[in-house]
Amino acid sequence: MLTKENIAKIDALRGRYPTSKALVLPALWIAQHQEGYISEEMMKEIAQVLDVPFGHVLGVVTFYTMFHTKPTGRHHIEVCTNVSCMLRGSERIVEHLEKRLGVSLGATSGDGKWTLSEVECMGSCGTAPMVALGEEYHENLTVEKVDRILEGLK
Amino acid sequence: MEKLILPDIKNLHTIGVYESHGGYAALKKALAMKPEEVTDIVKKSNLRGRGGACFPTGLKWTFMPKTADKPKYLCVNGDESEPGTFKDRQIFEFNPHLLIEGTLIASYAMGVTTAYIYIRGEYGKWIHMLEKAIADAASHGYIGQNILGSSFSTQIYVHKGAGAYICGEESSLMNSIEGERGYPRVKPPFPAQNGLWGNPTTVNNVETIANVPLIIDKGWEWYTKIGKPTHPGPILVGVSGHVNKPGVYEMPTGVPLLEIINSYAGGVPGGKRIKAVIPGGSSTPVLRGDELEGVSMDADSLKAAGSAVGTAGLMVMDEDTDLIAVLARITKFYHHESCGQCTPCREGTGWLHKLLNKFVAGTAAVHEIDLLLEVATNIEGNTVCALGDAAAWPVQSMVRRFREEFERRVVQPASAERTEAVA
Numbered sequence: 001m002l003t004k005e006n007i008a009k010i011d012a013l014r015g016r017y018p019t020s021k022a023l024v025l026p027a028l029w030i031a032q033h034q035e036g037y038i039s040e041e042m043m044k045e046i047a048q049v050l051d052v053p054f055g056h057v058l059g060v061v062t063f064y065t066m067f068h069t070k071p072t073g074r075h076h077i078e079v080c081t082n083v084s085c086m087l088r089g090s091e092r093i094v095e096h097l098e099k100r101l102g103v104s105l106g107a108t109s110g111d112g113k114w115t116l117s118e119v120e121c122m123g124s125c126g127t128a129p130m131v132a133l134g135e136e137y138h139e140n141l142t143v144e145k146v147d148r149i150l151e152g153l154k
Numbered sequence: 155m156e157k158l159i160l161p162d163i164k165n166l167h168t169i170g171v172y173e174s175h176g177g178y179a180a181l182k183k184a185l186a187m188k189p190e191e192v193t194d195i196v197k198k199s200n201l202r203g204r205g206g207a208c209f210p211t212g213l214k215w216t217f218m219p220k221t222a223d224k225p226k227y228l229c230v231n232g233d234e235s236e237p238g239t240f241k242d243r244q245i246f247e248f249n250p251h252l253l254i255e256g257t258l259i260a261s262y263a264m265g266v267t268t269a270y271i272y273i274r275g276e277y278g279k280w281i282h283m284l285e286k287a288i289a290d291a292a293s294h295g296y297i298g299q300n301i302l303g304s305s306f307s308t309q310i311y312v313h314k315g316a317g318a319y320i321c322g323e324e325s326s327l328m329n330s331i332e333g334e335r336g337y338p339r340v341k342p343p344f345p346a347q348n349g350l351w352g353n354p355t356t357v358n359n360v361e362t363i364a365n366v367p368l369i370i371d372k373g374w375e376w377y378t379k380i381g382k383p384t385h386p387g388p389i390l391v392g393v394s395g396h397v398n399k400p401g402v403y404e405m406p407t408g409v410p411l412l413e414i415i416n417s418y419a420g421g422v423p424g425g426k427r428i429k430a431v432i433p434g435g436s437s438t439p440v441l442r443g444d445e446l447e448g449v450s451m452d453a454d455s456l457k458a459a460g461s462a463v464g465t466a467g468l469m470v471m472d473e474d475t476d477l478i479a480v481l482a483r484i485t486k487f488y489h490h491e492s493c494g495q496c497t498p499c500r501e502g503t504g505w506l507h508k509l510l511n512k513f514v515a516g517t518a519a520v521h522e523i524d525l526l527l528e529v530a531t532n533i534e535g536n537t538v539c540a541l542g543d544a545a546a547w548p549v550q551s552m553v554r555r556f557r558e559e560f561e562r563r564v565v566q567p568a569s570a571e572r573t574e575a576v577a
Contacts, residue, residue: 016268016309016311017331017333018225018351019332019333019351021332021333021334022331022332022333023333024333025313025314025315025316025330025333026313026314028316029275029314029316050333052333059335060333060334060335063318063335063336063493064275064315064316064317064318064335064336065316065317065318066275066276066315066316066317067316067317081483082237082436082483082487083237083238083395083432083436083469083480083483083484084237084238084394084395084400084469086479086480086483087394087395087396087469087470087471087475087480088394088395088400119276120235120237120319120487120490120491121235121236121237121238121239121436121487122276123234123235123239123240123242123243123274123276123277124240125237125238125239125240125392125394125395125400125467125469126240126392126393126394126400126401126402127400127401128394128400132276134278135278135279136279137279
C-alpha cells in the first residue's frame with residue numbers, strides 16, 4: 001500500500017502533465033522507493049490512483065528494466081559489462097564479485113543480503129570499470145577497491 | 155580553446171557563481187528579441203545536434219508551427235544510454251544552469267510552455283543535482299510565469315526514465331513521458347506536427363541545448379568560427395577504453411582523432427598500436443587503427459571515413475583487443491535493448507548475438523561470416539526506428555574492416571578436400 005505521504009507526492013505531480021497516465025513512471029518510482037520493488041497489489045493500486053488499466057501498469061513495469069517485480073537483496077550491486085568497461089577489465093570485477101559473494105550474475109544470495117546484476121552501459125565509460133549501488137556509482141574499480149566497498153556494507 | 159560548456163570555474167553549478175560569470179544574460183538578451191529572431195540566429199550558427207544525428211538545430215526549430223492554438227512542448231533528451239557516451243552527465247553536474255538557460259531560450263524561440271528534461275533512471279544522483287538547479291532558477295524568477303517581467307511563461311520538469319536504451323529515440327522518449335512503454339512511433343508524422351499528446355514538440359539533446367546560450371550571448375558569427383564551419387562549435391568528446399587518461403574533453407569540432415587519443419587522452423597504455431576505434435558510441439561504424447590518419451571529429455570527416463560522429467563517445471581498442479568479443483558484447487546490448495516492436499530488429503538482433511557467440515566459441519562455419527552481413531542488412535532500414543540501423547552498423551563495419559579476424563575464428567576445415575568442398 002502506498003503511504004499517505006506518497007499518495008500526496010503523486011498528487012503533487014499532477015500539474016506537470018495533462019494526463020494522469022503520464023504519472024505512471026513517476027508513481028512507480030515513488031512506489032519502488034517505498035517498497036524496494038513493485039508487487040502486483042501495488043500495480044493495482046497505482047492503476048486505481050491514476051485511473052488507468054492494471055494491464056497498462058503491468059506492461060510498463062515489465063518493459064523498463066529498472067522496475068523490479070520481486071524484492072532484491074539488501075544490497076543490489078549492478079555491474080556494467082558493456083564495451084568501455086569490458087576493455088578496462090569488468091570481467092575480473094564480475095568474477096571477483098561472484099566468488100566473494102557466492103552469487104552468480106542475476107541471482108540473490110540465500111540470506112537475502114546481496115543481489116548481483118549485470119547492467120548495460122551506465123555512462124561511466126571514462127571511469128570504467130564500475131558498479132552501482134543504488135544511486136551511488138563506484139568507479140575506476142580494482143579488485144581491492146571492490147573489497148573495500150563490500151567491507152563497508154552491513 | 156577556451157572551454158565554454160564545461161569551463162574550469164569552481165562551483166559553477168550554483169546559481170550565484172553562474173550569474174556572476176554572465177549566466178542568464180543570454181536569456182535576457184533573447185527575451186528582448188522576437189522569438190523568430192532567436193531561431194534565426196541559431197539557424198545561422200550552424201549548430202548541429204549533439205545527440206547522434208548531427209541534424210541542424212535551428213532548422214529543426216523552424217518545423218514547429220507558428221500558431222498558438224495548441225500547447226507546444228520541448229523535450230530535452232538526457233537519456234544518454236549509447237554505450238561509450240558519458241558527456242551529458244558532466245553538464246548536469248558541473249553546468250546545469252547552462253542547460254536550464256538553453257532550455258528557456260529554446261522554449262521562448264518556439265513558443266513552448268512546458269519543457270521536459272528526460273534523464274535516464276540510472277542518473278538518480280544527477281537528477282537531484284539538476285532538480286536543485288531548476289528550483290534555484292525558479293526562485294530567481296527565470297522559470298514560471300512572466301519570466302523576468304516579460305510576457306513569456308514556461309515550466310521545466312525533469313522526467314526520470316527507468317532503464318531503456320530505446321527511450322533515447324525521440325518518439326520512444328515522448329511515449330515514455332506519456333506514461334507508455336518506450337515503443338518508437340512511425341514517422342511521419344514528425345514530432346513538430348504530432349508529438350507529445352498529439353501536440354507540436356521538439357526533441358533536442360542536452361549538449362545541443364547547452365550550446366544555445368553561447369550562441370545568443372556571443373553571436374552566430376563568433377560561433378561559426380569555432381572548429382569546422384559546416385559543423386561548428388565546442389564538442390564534448392568522451393574517450394574511453396585503452397587510453398591513459400579516459401574522460402570527457404571539450405574541444406572545437408574537427409580535432410584529428412589521433413590528436414584526441416594521443417594528446418587529450420594521453421595515448422595508448424604501453425605505447426601499443428591502435429587496432430580499432432569506435433568514434434561516436436557503439437552504433438557508429440568501427441574504424442581500423444591504420445585508417446585514422448587525417449580523420450577528425452566532425453560530421454563531414456567521419457562520414458567520408460565511412461563512420462559518423464554519433465555522440466562523440468570515442469572508444470579506443472589496442473592491438474591485443476579481441477574484436478570478436480567486443481562485437482559479441484555490442485550485439486548482446488542491441489538484442490537486450492530492442493523493444494520488440496519490429497520483427498527484423500526483434501529477431502535479427504538475437505540472431506546476430508547468437509552468431510557472434512558461435513564466433514567467440516570458435517564453432518562458427520565460414521559461411522556464417524556472410525550470414526552476419528545478410529542478417530544485418532535485413533535489419534537496416536526495415537524498422538520503425540534507428541535502433542535497427544544502430545544494431546546493424548557495428549556488425550557490417552566490423553565484418554568489412556576486420557574480416558580476417560572472423561576468418562581466424564571459424565571452424566578450421568580438417569583437410570584440403572574439405573576446403574574445396576566448402577569453397
